[in-house]
Amino acid sequence: MPTQRITFPGHDGSELAARLDVPDGPHLATALFAHCFTCGKDIPAARRIAARLASMGIAVLRFDFTGLGHSAGEFSNTSFTSNVEDLIAANAYLADRGMTPSLMIGHSLGGAAVLKATSKLDTIKAVATLGAPFDTEHVTHNFADALPEIMSKGVAEVSLGGRPFQIGKGFVEDVAQEKLSPAIAALNAALLVLHAPRDEIVSIDNAGQIFLAAKHPKSFVTLDSADHLITRGEDAEYAADVIATWVRRYITLKPPAPPPGAPEGVLRVSEADPQGYLTDITSSDGHHLLADEPLAYGGTNKGLSPYGFLSAGLGACTSMTLRMYARRKGWPLAHVSVDVSHNKMHAQDAETAVGEKIDTWRRRITLTGDLDAEQRARLLEIADKCPVHRTLERSSTVITELAE
Known part of the structure; x- marks a missing residue:
């Protein structure tokens, strides 16, 4: 996931430091991320959510508010209102680059700021808040x-x-006077509220008030035992997954046509955790999966292993092939299930080098329906004609090259 370091003028002309996380592949949409009170653009939750969205084609701009992090300006002269104006300035900057945002994400006070900013912007289609206060004075x-x-x-x-x-003093007076209810009620965008029941900084009552003040469509998802800053990797990953899944309902992510020679498009695989093995897998048509290694092999077991995906491909292809054949024949096949196991066996009495290991996949197919013995036998033969089965049985060519 490429990250561009950029600056743009904030509400008072001060240069704001930002990172623009852009997709490796086609750019399908853009999001703005607002960090928590006195935090910054580089907190773990912001980085993980940005990476997850970028993996599915959504560019994410995360920046330091005026006077914070690497941004210029005096923090003592800022307020909640200036944060909102910084967000509007960020939106204008992206629009000038031809990347008008359609999604806003805000953490804590940044969540309150995106609610207020969205009510002033007509291009935002979806808003997600994490641990946001309903009463902005709460921050004091x-x-x-x-x-x-x-x-x-x-x-x-x-x-x-x-x-x-x-x-x-201006900050204190500003948050005391701010009332979010009108802005939330005026949202012309879908709303996702994420909050942890045990949040000790901003109680979950705030999430309930935000949810009640909003009109539909709106969703409320618990972050369970996460802390306010969402510091644990698994909590940030969960929040990222929820946002990524939810936003598809409200933002059209239409990928371009696949390139020549790749009828199903390009499958992109990228590290999600450089310290472990967790990996993001995104297809060109927007499907997302996680790959990992089992705990016994140093992974976190949050997704199928690479061999697990091979087994899944064989099982899915077998099921689809049998269904296609039975449907064409008009046979009463009610249901198909396929159990797949994989093992590496030392070659014995095979046309392979002594001591070489060969891969063995074992399929157990269950066919339900009023099928006679001949039909069941024929379907078992058809299982061996599954394209993935045939690919595994014959040699394949893998061409590898380094990207520029």
């Missing part, structure tokens, strides 16, 4: 002890997550 609980000093002096330094930040 993080520095409640400093509120008297902020209000009397106009600004004060607070410690958040072990880092110092200058919080201005």
Whole structure:
């Protein structure tokens, strides 16, 4: 997944630092990601969600709000309203590049910001929030002890997550005055609310209020035991999968025609976890799968192993071939199931080198229906004519080259 480092002018002209995660293949849509309060564009949850969406053809722009991370500007002069304006500026930047966003994703206060921004943009088709507050003033609980000093002096330094930040009076007054209900009710986009029941920073009551304030279509999905920052890899992966699956209902992701010589298009396989073996697999028509290794081999067992996919291909092809044949013959085949196991066996009395291992797939086919013995025998013969079966039985050519 290529990542471009870019900058664009924010609400006050300050240069905002951003990363644009673009698909390896065709660009089918664009999303904007807004990070949590005082966080940044590079937190693990943002990176994983961006990678997952990019793998299915959706480019993702994630950026640091004014005064945070690598972005210019004074954080003490920012507010919730300026965050919303930064999002609108990011939307305009992408539109100028011919990449007008159709999806917004916001984490925590960034979730509240995308709700507000979306109500001002008519090109957004879908919005997803993670751990977002319904009451934006909720964020001041993080520095409640400093509120008297902020209000009397106009600004004060607070410690958040072990880092110092200058919080201005304008920020406090802005979040106190903001009411999200009208903006949520005015959304002309599908809404997905993701929240963890045990979130200790923003209680799940906020998710319920956001959901109730929105009109349909809307969805509510729990993040179970995830923490507010979604720091665990498995929680970020789950959130990414949910968003990626959900958004297909509301954004058209139409891939281009397959290239010559590849009638089913190009299957793209890319690492999801460089520290392990988890792998994203995306077909040219948008189907997504996960590959992994079993726990015993150092994987996390979140997807089929490579040999598991081979076995699945054989089983699926067998079932489809039998169904196609029975349908053409008009036979009363009610149901087909195929159990497939795979093993490597040392060659014995075979036309192979001594000690060489050969692959053995064992198929157990169950046919249900009012079939006579002759029909059942014929279907067993037809199983061996399955294209994947024939591919596995004969030699194939694999051509490998390095990409430029």
